[in-house]
Amino acid sequence: MSGEAAELRAYLKRGGLIAYPTESCYGLGCDPRNPHALKRLIRLKGRDAGKGLLLIADRLKRLHPFMRPLNPIDRARVSRTWPGPVTWVVPATPTCPYLLTGGRPTIAVRVTAHLDAARLCRELGMALVSTSANASGKKPAQTAAECRRIFGARVRILAGRIGQRRRPSTLIDLATGTVLRP
Numbered sequence: 001m002s003g004e005a006a007e008l009r010a011y012l013k014r015g016g017l018i019a020y021p022t023e024s025c026y027g028l029g030c031d032p033r034n035p036h037a038l039k040r041l042i043r044l045k046g047r048d049a050g051k052g053l054l055l056i057a058d059r060l061k062r063l064h065p066f067m068r069p070l071n072p073i074d075r076a077r078v079s080r081t082w083p084g085p086v087t088w089v090v091p092a093t094p095t096c097p098y099l100l101t102g103g104r105p106t107i108a109v110r111v112t113a114h115l116d117a118a119r120l121c122r123e124l125g126m127a128l129v130s131t132s133a134n135a136s137g138k139k140p141a142q143t144a145a146e147c148r149r150i151f152g153a154r155v156r157i158l159a160g161r162i163g164q165r166r167r168p169s170t171l172i173d174l175a176t177g178t179v180l181r182p
Contacts, residue, residue: 005123017155019133019147023085023114023163025140026133038099046136052102057127058118063109066096082111085169116160
């Protein structure tokens with residue numbers, strides 16, 4: 001791990017929040033295992049804690065601490081869409097933090113296709129919370145400058161370019177196959 005990545009990882013472990021580019025907009029993220037950071041992120045967005053949060057990673061293995069093991073058929077379904085802009089709602093582990101699941105027995109997860117976001121997860125050696133960088137109900141930030149305007153010094157902003165996708169990731173319930181968000 002580079003010195004810069006080690007410093008950023010330490011910042012996240014202490015409860016820091018980051019804004020970073022993803023497939024369709026800037027994402028607002030934190031260490032998914034840090035309850036203080038999760039609460040700060042939810043407060044900063046003005047988000048209902050019952051909605052839960054989604055996680056991204058550069059590979060499925062980083063999501064394992066938060067999700068129950070998938071059977072071979074479900075693993076194949078999910079793997080066909082990853083890396084890519086498809087988020088799956090899968091069974092959560094019993095130890096998955098309440099603020100990630102919103103109190104449900106499921107967690108939303110994605111192996112991202114955005115090169116910078118995937119590299120960030122790889123360099124940090126962890127999955128990241130990924131919710132749109134905006135106040136709840138407002139338009140998501142598309143640039144680092146917009147993130148600075150919205151969040152100021154409350155968030156560390158990682159400059160970069162968002163992907164070409166103009167809509168949030170597709171959201172699918174693994175158990176039912178229902179598309180929750182096209």
